[in-house]
Amino acid sequence: MRISTFRYIFWLLAVAQPLAVLATHQVGGQLEMRAVGDVPGHFHITVTNYLEDGTRGAASQGTSGTVGIYRVRDNTLMYSFTVRQTGGREKVIYANEFCAAQRNLNFIVLTYEADIQLSPNTYNDEQGYYMSYQTRNRNVSINNVSTPDQTGFTFYLEFPSLLKNGLYFQNSSPHFSPINGEYICLGAPFTFPFGGTDPDGDQLRYSMATPLNQKGGNNVNGGGGGNQNSLSPAPYPELNWLPGFSATNAIPGSPTLQVDEQTGQLTVTATALGLYVFTVRVEEIRNGVKIGEVRRDFQFLVIDCPPQTVPDPVAKFQASPDQQAKTMCLGDSTLLQATVNADWNYQWRRDGINLSGATSSSLTVREPGEYMVVVSQKAACSKVGNSENLRVIVIGAAAKLFEAGHLCATTGSVQFTVKGDDDVTYQWYRNNQAMAGETADSLRTEQPGRYYVRLTYNTLGCKVNTDTANIQRSAAVQALIKSSTGQNRICPQDSLQLQGSGGSSYSWEIDGTTVGGSEQYVTSKPGTFVLTATDFFGCKGTSPPVAIIQLAPIVVTLDSIPDVCGPNNPVYTLVGSPSEGIFVGPGVMGDQFNPKDAGVGNHQITYTVKVAPECQGTVAIRTAIVAPIPTIELRDSLTTYTGNTFSLNPVYTGEPTQFQWESATFLDNPNAANPTITNIEKDITYTINVKNKSGCPVKDTIYIKVLARVWVPDAFSPNGDGMNDTWELPGIEAFPDAIVTVFNRWGEIVYSSEKGYKNPFDGTLNGTSLPAGLYAYAVRTVPEKPILRGSLMLVR
Template sequence: MIVLLGRFTPGVPAFRWLWVAVYSLFLNLALLPAGFGKHIYGGDMSLRATTRTNYYTLTLTLYLDQANSTPDTYEREIILYIFRKSDHVRVNTATVRQTGSQRVRYDNQACADLRNLSVLGMNYSTDVYLNPATYNDPGGYYVVWDRCCRSADISNIQNPGGEGMVFYMEFPAIVRSGSAFLDSSPAFNFPNGEYICVNKPFKLDFSATDADGDQLRYSLVTPLAGYTDNTPQNTVGDGRSHTTYPEVNWSPGYSAASSIPGNPALKIDPQTGQLSVTASQTGLFIFAVLCEEYRNGVRIGAIRREFQMPVVDCGNNTPPPPIISYRNVETLDLPFCEGATALLSTETNPLWSYQWQRNGSNIPGATAPTLTVTEAGDYAVVKSFATTCGNDTTSKITRARVLPPPAAQITPDKKPPLCEGASLVLSVPQENAVTYQWTADGAVLPGATGTSLTVTKTGLYGVRATSSMECTNRDSLSIVVNPNPKATLTSSASAICQDNEVRLDATVGSQYQYEWYFNTASLNTSDAATRLVGQGGTYQVRITDGNGCQALSAPLTLAVIPRPAMQFDSLAPVCATRSEPLLLAASPAGGTFSGPGVTGSQFDPGKAGAGLHTITYTYAGTSACPVTISRQIRVEPPADVNLPERVSVLMGSTVTLKPTVKGQTNGFLWEPPESLSDPTSLNPEASPEAPTTYKLTVSSPGDCRTEKSVLVDVLKRMFIADVFSPNNDGINDAFEIRNTDQFPDCEITIYNRWGEVVFQSKGYDKPWDGTYRSQKVQAGSYHYLIKTNQPLLPEYRGAVLVTY
């Protein structure tokens, strides 16, 4: 965007106007309040989707006056505000920071320098996350930034020095109807440095690009003034919500449709975005372009750019138009080969300055009399005076066309690689006025100048195609001739045993496929190098490797040997504790037995262990075909029986014998049977008159026997005296308790009438002699407690009388 500083006065020569403008500028700058935006001539915004989901790059581009400002006056960072369009509620803020800059290039640099025109495009950017839960309103959203103030030298609006500026863009919701909606806004192309000469036709490309290919429509609109003003506290917008943003007030005779007066006035092509005008008066004019984005006929977003353009009196001093030459010949059509370059040139003369353009845009740094062309496009050169300011002229368009190279893609007549003994035809498409040369491993093949080549060997084959315009193209194809695989076939046995199978083994290799044949008939194809067969006949295998090369094995013939009749006696269950091995019998004789616990022709249940076992009989005879027959034998474990070593019973009473038995049982037998209620019961009652040992025999499957014994003690009751006289006369001198030997763990405690223990012992080997602490106790009654520690007779309580 280009702005000419100072006030324009029609009829005043340009050089006088310039000095007035410069003086006025310095005076105005000295009087500006801090924070004013008079160095900002305009700008625009864009929003571009990134590769990260829901992340977008938000960019504000400002066009800044370098000639009349310093970098310390440029904003380092700017806060942008994002609002919802439906209710104008602010939903977020984004702080953008300086990310790069680019100078605006002028066609006529001498005039730009003389008019002190130097404009810098400064980009402010940041990546923002748009949360789908927030940015889903069908009405969409807008981004805005308010700033005051404008240059006081603007000719077409009222009070320009006090009017603010608003930078504004709209974008759609990122979720529509529940689905993600991806969109990047349009982005204006970087402008050429231009000024308008009064009364002369002028055109300027003001188009934008859209990353999504959406339709763009352009129109001229009134710039926005916003809500900032030239008071120091209100030079930057504070992000408040507003339903509308005020527009600038046009000076009389001006409007959006006539922002630069002329015949015609400033207008824009709604499809291409090209501005055109033949200005009728000088001045500094502001205008705004709205670029609307449509997808499938629906408006989804918009961007705005504000711009200022000076109209000056360029006078009638115009250089002659430049001529573009190629190889010293004027050319308007420049065909050149793809990948090549073409050097365009114009007159070399220190009186002139040049600015080359491609497709109407200035090429940065292309100000020399020559230009190296590397891509297609419409090229022109703008010629102006090198040291004085005057009109400039533009050459005719030279259209550069990139010629496609001749076709040279090599196509084989069959899919490579080749197998040993095969051939391959390589060919390229035939074109008129094209010559060909084939090579092998970089060496030219004499006479190989046609569109095809037959190859039978490994190598790198290439072709070079050259057109009449000397455009060349090359292609190459590596051809590998692979050896055929080795196909061998072996068997795991020389013959097939009846009802058995033999394994066939073919050559093993990576990515091999095998097609098997029986008596010349194909069986199937697989990637298995082995096959089990049970039929007599002739076998072969065809091997195909990973390159498609094949080989067929030599035939292999196998015969079937019949099997003999086999017999093997059945085996009854046996006990694991059987002492003698079991003799095995099978026919025909001469074979071998195998299996757990088998030694020779005997089976040892103890070695085999409990469980179901398989015994196999193998008979080979005189052939190489062993035949087997199997039988199963169950080895039964004996019952698990537990009995206490001894139990007790009071004389004259009975006790129930209670063994624990685990496992299957067939019967029980107690011995001796005398004094037992039932000697074949698991739990008989015993009533011995004297200590007796009983043996239990438990029978279980497999003819197993388990024996356990228990001793039944016969206990006598205690007999306790009720009086004794410890007077040392040899008669009843001690407290007598009979049969204590039946209760060796008994505990005896004797108390006096006060509850004091006067005697205590475990066992009663030494009876109480009527003393306590070596002194005779007084005559009287003493209580006793006798614990037998025997469940049958838990305890005795009573009293004994001591007399003298």
């Protein structure tokens, strides 16, 4: 797979630009998390950033950043903290600095660090947690990613719950040595040590993965603007591979870029020029179960190395040129000497890692390891030559004290072991004093102090002291029981929550019987409670016994409250039992109920008594009724005619429920709110007596005048003398719907009344006096009666 001509020309131009132009981008990096070991949950966090060096690159990276910790189960942000730059910006060492400079491969390492304290009781979710550090942005010249200049980084690390079965789960993430500066020669086999070590001895499993992009806010171009370092939860977007590229084909080759699952060593024989990014997932395995994960990002440049003679250096021990290995005591040194050639560049490595400043033909070493020298032509970008490995064995370098166990306040023990060779003797020391008879490779102690071992290696007589372990007793576990109410009593028909403290796991006893095992215990029964608390180290403490009693229930009563008619009534004293309770409700002040303050209505009054201040009250309820005073809207009198049937239609307020009419004559129902008067025959007076359900009374009276007929006069004289000026019809008031019509001799209507004949005929039409003479009339009283017709003489 070859890159296109355009992309190849663009890439050649990009890598040939001055350093200040390109030095703006992130190259790779990873997160690390190391348990400090002094206090459970104390961790040292390291963010390793590999950057292109240069003015703009340095300016784009500040001296601090932000890391977020999230819960895997639901991506909840648990904690965010600041990591700050420590030390200088270390240069990434290349074996052939000439070629690195020529190709603008000028990288630095920027390290951010922080110490954090996490509570094991908080970080106890069995699905674990992850932390992320997000930053931007990548190099525009990258050849396997779409829009790389708008693609950022997410460094990702997973870690397990800090508690397992109530005990602290000690764990550190994998640790990684500094990365060598390397380029890949086209068509040449290439290997690269990309693995790490695990401080806890966990198995590490390596695999290729797709790099993660920055989530949100990255979209920046060439480093201008945008969010340099942001916080956001997973899932994190993956970068977009160009067609033909993938996690397992990040660098095209035969074979493509691969990683050894066990060692983390990268291998590739590249078949295409370009700049390529990749990611290795490092999974942490303990007892066959994955407990964590780290992702490492980096990038390699594939160049076409000119066909130069490859140097073939030879490295030897100066004092022992025929040996491939040398053994010496800790603190001694030996000199390594390589073939001297004035045209060569030298770079010494220990265990595959370039050593800073080790660029001469000789090297003085004091540390154990596999040493080799990498040699390249001084003024050519060519393939490098490697010497054979020289092994340096330092007796006592591996002498390290291991400890297991813990000293509680009064119990516990610590088991020490030391790593040594077969031909060695041991002497244990406590507080700088030799311990009599303690000459084995292990020691169990129940005493605090400062311990170390002096190892004497019989072969060379080397004497080496291990590191010192300072063992102290932890403070006594203070198991305490506290109730949620602050009182050691259970309210009636309730339960009591007991809160344990002092440990990371708990065991409860009630009257000598073990129950429950969490931090909280809820009881609805009395008894004597004892709590055993166990801390992160397995140390135990027992609480003093706590007696919990049960409070007896009480019966609460509230005397009935009499109804009152209207708010203008005296204040009423409320009576409840037992005493010392609290009355609550509208119009209530203390034990007094004021109808005026309450107002008209049905008011709920409660009386609450608590058996103890922390308990829910027992409540009695009554209703105080301030009833409205009823009212009646009823005419004082009316006139009707003999035999009429009608209703009075009174209007009531105040929610009346009882009705009594006096008298009952002509009524269909004297107890109805609106009875029907049937076939009335004579004048009569009715009285209505009303009460509502509270007994509030009211009454009203109506007089009914009954007329037998309407009398129609046959003449009237509208001459203005004040006598008979209008045509009056006595008895017409008994017929409120009556209509009167007057006609002239030609049958034309000269007068027509509204209902009830309220404005009698006055002998005019439209304000003009009608001539004297004979006029006809028609009087309609009710629809079921015949119309009265006749003649009327108008006299002037």
